[in-house]
Amino acid sequence: MIKGVFIAGTDTEVGKTFVTAGIAAGLMKKGFSVGIMKPVASGAVNKNGKLISEDADFYHRIFNLDDDYNLINPYCFKAVLAPGVAARLEGVSVRFDDIKEKYYKLLDQYDILLVEGAGGLLSPLSEKLATNADLAQELGLPIIIVSRSAIGTINHTLLSLAYAQNVKRLQVLGVIVNQENDRKSTLAEKTNCEIIKEMSGADLLGVIPYCKFVKDINMESLNNFFLDRIDWSIFGYTS
Numbered sequence: 737m738i739k740g741v742f743i744a745g746t747d748t749e750v751g752k753t754f755v756t757a758g759i760a761a762g763l764m765k766k767g768f769s770v771g772i773m774k775p776v777a778s779g780a781v782n783k784n785g786k787l788i789s790e791d792a793d794f795y796h797r798i799f800n801l802d803d804d805y806n807l808i809n810p811y812c813f814k815a816v817l818a819p820g821v822a823a824r825l826e827g828v829s830v831r832f833d834d835i836k837e838k839y840y841k842l843l844d845q846y847d848i849l850l851v852e853g854a855g856g857l858l859s860p861l862s863e864k865l866a867t868n869a870d871l872a873q874e875l876g877l878p879i880i881i882v883s884r885s886a887i888g889t890i891n892h893t894l895l896s897l898a899y900a901q902n903v904k905r906l907q908v909l910g911v912i913v914n915q916e917n918d919r920k921s922t923l924a925e926k927t928n929c930e931i932i933k934e935m936s937g938a939d940l941l942g943v944i945p946y947c948k949f950v951k952d953i954n955m956e957s958l959n960n961f962f963l964d965r966i967d968w969s970i971f972g973y974t975s
């Protein structure tokens with residue numbers, strides 16, 4: 737079974753957190769212990785006087801993770817910028833060796849660890865402008881690419897796949913196409929997945945529709961929503 741997966745995206749706000757949570761809920765329901773990490777985050781918010789990543793906070797809340805917050809999200813920036821740009825502005829050094837150490841600490845405690853990137857695959861995470869792809873490479877992780885279902889996604893998804901596979905030589909487990917807003921499904925949505933498959937040869941691991949109850953989601957409803965929509969065989973079982 738895969739021990740760790742890097743959940744990358746074709747862009748920010750494509751649904752990496754939602755999909756990561758859905759995968760985590762499904763795996764937990766199957767009896768696996770699952771850890772989640774958001775190594776670098778930006779656009780952080782103030783909660784009880786502490787700057788926190790909304791993604792890390794979401795995971796904490798939904799899954800009652802009892803890991804030290806600093807392990808789940810070692811680097812967090814306030815500015816609504818790519819984290820690497822925010823790191824430069826704040827004069828912070830984002831050290832991948834530090835992230836790696838924390839990653840291994842968490843990995844030790846779980847059957848599987850899901851690592852959510854920040855922004856798109858090529859968004860810079862460090863002040864030296866090392867990207868999500870560089871971090872996945874550093875951690876030796878296979879990746880899943882979450883992409884939008886809407887028009888424009890063929891180009892974004894194929895470029896992300898080509899970069900991951902041909903430039904960074906990352907193992908790509910496949911693509912999950914996600915409808916992150918409730919616009920009406922168009923012809924593009926109905927045809928994009930097949931075209932991405934045909935043009936890239938990548939495995940389509942899931943097609944996730946808009947979820948009407950996203951604001952009140954919990955572990956149980958996440959599991960039900962994702963159960964028949966993900967190809968769980970990459971994790972070693974079928975739904």
Ligand SMILES: Nc1ncnc2c1ncn2[C@@H]1O[C@H](COP(=O)(O)OP(=O)(O)OP(=O)(O)O)[C@@H](O)[C@H]1O
Pocket residue numbers: 745747748749750751752753754755791853854855856914915916917944945946947948950
């Ligand atoms: N399938 C879906 N149905 C309903 N809402 C969704 C769906 N996917 C994502 N969303 C919503 O869209 C917004 C963006 O999704 P999400 O936070 O998962 O994106 P992200 O790629 O993790 O963004 P970031 O780059 O900030 O980490 C969130 O409000 C989320 O709840």
Ligand SMILES: [Mg+2]
Pocket residue numbers: 752753754791852
């Ligand atoms: Mg996110």
